[in-house]
Amino acid sequence: MSRFLDNQVKKLSRAARVILVGAPGVGKGTQTERLMKRFPQLSAISSGDLLRDNVRNRTPLGIRAEAKMKSGDLVPDMMILRLILNELDKRGWVKRGPVVPYTLNYAAEDAAIEQAADEASILPTLPTESFHYSDAPSASFILDGFPRNAAQAAQIDKIVPINLVVNISTPTEIILDRICNRWVHAPSGRVYNTTFNAPKVPGKDDVTGEPLTRRPDDEPEVWKARLAKHEESSLSLLEHYDKKGVLWTVRGNSSNEISPKLYAEFERRFSEE
Numbered sequence: 001m002s003r004f005l006d007n008q009v010k011k012l013s014r015a016a017r018v019i020l021v022g023a024p025g026v027g028k029g030t031q032t033e034r035l036m037k038r039f040p041q042l043s044a045i046s047s048g049d050l051l052r053d054n055v056r057n058r059t060p061l062g063i064r065a066e067a068k069m070k071s072g073d074l075v076p077d078m079m080i081l082r083l084i085l086n087e088l089d090k091r092g093w094v095k096r097g098p099v100v101p102y103t104l105n106y107a108a109e110d111a112a113i114e115q116a117a118d119e120a121s122i123l124p125t126l127p128t129e130s131f132h133y134s135d136a137p138s139a140s141f142i143l144d145g146f147p148r149n150a151a152q153a154a155q156i157d158k159i160v161p162i163n164l165v166v167n168i169s170t171p172t173e174i175i176l177d178r179i180c181n182r183w184v185h186a187p188s189g190r191v192y193n194t195t196f197n198a199p200k201v202p203g204k205d206d207v208t209g210e211p212l213t214r215r216p217d218d219e220p221e222v223w224k225a226r227l228a229k230h231e232e233s234s235l236s237l238l239e240h241y242d243k244k245g246v247l248w249t250v251r252g253n254s255s256n257e258i259s260p261k262l263y264a265e266f267e268r269r270f271s272e273e
């Protein structure tokens, strides 16, 4: 693919509502940025960013979410859903039956539902509301941070149907290679990269001959466990979307290998006249 082609900007002809699923180290952030450059109608909606913005702006939802976090609790799924729903509503991409902003009334209603769900140990659900979503190409987004499992995905489905879930698949040994090949000479701070900038003698600093060490975070065992956990925790999510017929897996050993495949699939699904 030529450089020129690589920098092309494409128009979408229908709304893309996308989730990227990938192990840590697989370059999800890189692909998101590249997709947004190539398809400027795409927005990135990150549940983490929405949460931080709402806390900072002291919205009713932000205040309640902050209280949860301060008491050491996870922010309940329903609050995250509300954050996303409010954002889509604000952008005019989703309309509720009667349009009601998130008020303290909603907060009270949510609190009651959460408490009941807590007591029954089930996932709280949104109160029954009807939603209409926009299919305009400008209502296109990559949703990040939520949903993480099938139960959460089923809740998002009630608001807007996700129409493409990309499973970014890179062999574990390649990810480990990329991440765990960093060695440091602690006293001097000299960094070696065993693939691209290897020490002359394996495991020894070039200048002093002293042993090199690895940051605890870069230990292959730590990363292997992290990757295995991702595989396990994303299984129900992938299955959910596979059943809906919107799952697509892209394989590649590097971001540069994956991007052109991703562009082609986006164009095939969302850009054709």
Ligand SMILES: *[C@@H]1O[C@H](CO)[C@@H](O)[C@H](O)[C@H]1NC(C)=O
Pocket (backbone or CB within 6 Å): 167, 168, 169, 170, 171, 231, 238, 249
């Ligand atoms: C999704 O990617 C993971 C990680 O590479 C892989 O193990 C799995 O088989 C893929 N799932 C599908 C349905 O292709």
Ligand SMILES: *[C@@H]1O[C@H](CO)[C@@H](O)[C@H](O)[C@H]1NC(C)=O
Pocket (backbone or CB within 6 Å): 178, 179, 180, 181, 182, 193, 195, 196
């Ligand atoms: C090693 O160097 C290559 C090429 O510069 C880079 O892609 C890779 O991320 C580096 N690995 C680490 C762990 O720094």
Ligand SMILES: *[C@@H]1O[C@H](CO)[C@@H](O)[C@H](O)[C@H]1NC(C)=O
Pocket (backbone or CB within 6 Å): 171, 173, 174, 252, 253
């Ligand atoms: C990607 O890595 C796998 C496993 O190391 C290897 O078998 C395959 O040839 C590589 N693919 C490319 C296109 O380099």
